[in-house]
Amino acid sequence: MSESINNREYRQKVLKQVITELHEGKTVEEVKGIFEAAFQGVSATEISEAEGALMAGGLPVEEIQRLCDVHAAVFKGSIEEIHQPTDQTQIPGHPANTLIRENRVIEKIIEKELRPYLKEDTKENLSNVANGLQKLSSIDVHYLRKENLIFPYMEKYGITAPPKVMWGVDDEIRDMIKELQNNLNNLEWVQIQEKAEEAITKITEMIFKEENILLPMLLETLTQDEWKKIAAESGELGYLVEKVPAWNPVEEYQPAVKEEKSQAGVITMPTGVFHLEELVRMLDTLPFDITFVDKNDVVKYFSQGPDRVFPRTKAVIGRNVSNCHPPASVHIVEQLVADFKSGKKDNEDFWIKMKDKYILIRYFAVRSEGGEFLGVLEVTQDIKPIQEITGEKRLVGPE
Structure with missing residues (x-):
């Protein structure tokens, strides 16, 4: 037990060191060796717990967010070994399956509707880039479902650092797309190329984080009943993919986080529970x-x-x-x-x-x-x- 505690404390110190060096201007390549030495072979859940401990100790979420690119650089090629694929991601209608399907749509927009037109400065290409950015802006629907349906369940289990960090990166991506759309006609072609590639890189890294860090953590933690609730409410926010089938698993589980039962002074509504005074x-x-x-x-x-x-x-x-x-x-x-x-x-x-x-x-x-x-x-x-x-x-x- 003491060894486990010491390991956690050591890893938190490493995280602080990496964040400090990033804050001072070092690149991801310069710090990823330190991170890899401490966290190679460690599950994504344990890393999120370490980040959560730092946030609980007062470290701003913006600082934790600096680690996102380090995660992606280090774990490519290793997280797949830590988290073996699960059948749930292959079930049509399951939110995990839908998330992955939408990521393929996002990649297709980038590779078919945007990137090919960034190569040469022509009026036609500029128009196509504008259309591609418009289609790419629909990524907001994907992020909204993640932030409003998935993150709340993570927070119920005390997993607070990853949602805050990921939400911050989502907003950065939204802003990058919107800024490029608004200034497309005022930028030099080389600036358009640079800003578009910067946004594409950020989006691609987020796809990797969702599928290799976020999803394994969710599949380890959420009950089938909670996945069903996410699936049931997803349609209200919309999808990037067409024809998402209804998912109706036969087996049901009781949610690990129990809701307050109706009792004196408690009003139970379809979307929440109030004490009378509240x-x-x-x-x-x-x-x-x-x-x-x-x-x-x-x-x-x-x-x-x-x-x-x-x-x-x-x-x-x-x-x-x-x-x-x-x-x-x-x-x-x-x-x-x-x-x-x-x-x-x-x-x-x-x-x-x-x-x-x-x-x-x-x-x-x-x-x-x-x-x-x-x-x-x-x-x-x-x-x-x-x-x-x-x-x-x-x-x-x-x-």
């Missing part, structure tokens, strides 16, 4: 007011945010919605509800000025999955601050 406080934190009227025209609920546009008291609960409006507008409300019930309308918007505020009032018909009318949702918001927004403010952008 749900109440979340609804009261929304930057707009909501009120729900049921199918019998009875007020059932309203949120209690700190800055309500219109006053509400608990006395309104159980009241007929027609009695909650001035006589001059009640006929409009009644007609709107009638249109919702009949299916003539699904929503209606109104907007009014109130002193220094500009109020948008929106009404939505709430229907069951089968289309049955369940009630009306009113959403009220002061949109003046939104109208005054200009420019951009990104979560991630130039410093």
Whole structure:
């Protein structure tokens, strides 16, 4: 046991050393020997654990991200021996199979739709490069599924470093493609070639990491039930490949991470679980007011945010919605509800000025999955601050 602990500590020190040298300007070729000596023959899972320990100790994810190219340079030719192929990657409809199929599509776009046209500076080639980049930008769908469906399951098992690092590289690839698309007509041909090849290299390395580091880790960790959930939700985000078949394995496993069961004070929804206080406080934190009227025209609920546009008291609960409006507008409300019930309308918007505020009032018909009318949702918001927004403010952008 002590030997194992010492090995982990030693490998973490090696990772820090490699990151430091990369930060100081050394190339991948210059540092990969140090990395290889410490990690040759070590599973991808153990390497991710070492990286996770460094992040837990305060090392920024951007620094860990520097290791991505070192991983690719060292493990080509060795990871295949560590992780033997599994049948799951050959099952049509299995998310692992779909990921691999999409990578072949990405490679085909690069080799057939982009790279051949980078050789010679002609007007026709420039147009073809633009088309190739447009097709390549669809890689975003592939990355979105990975980030929004696969990464959450990894995090449930405490595997946090690889998702953060890989997401950062995904964003770099997206930005490289977008930047080249936006500046294609303003760059010299040699600059187009260099930037395109740089993006292609980054994409190719990501394909390698997905199939030789990410997938083996997932196949070792996720249960069949979790893979099924990923497959079931993948269609909502879309695919790069056509005709992804439904995957319905006979054998089922209980998920290793148990969901909270329904109990007092717990509200179980199709997409998550709330404790009652969490749900109440979340609804009261929304930057707009909501009120729900049921199918019998009875007020059932309203949120209690700190800055309500219109006053509400608990006395309104159980009241007929027609009695909650001035006589001059009640006929409009009644007609709107009638249109919702009949299916003539699904929503209606109104907007009014109130002193220094500009109020948008929106009404939505709430229907069951089968289309049955369940009630009306009113959403009220002061949109003046939104109208005054200009420019951009990104979560991630130039410093």
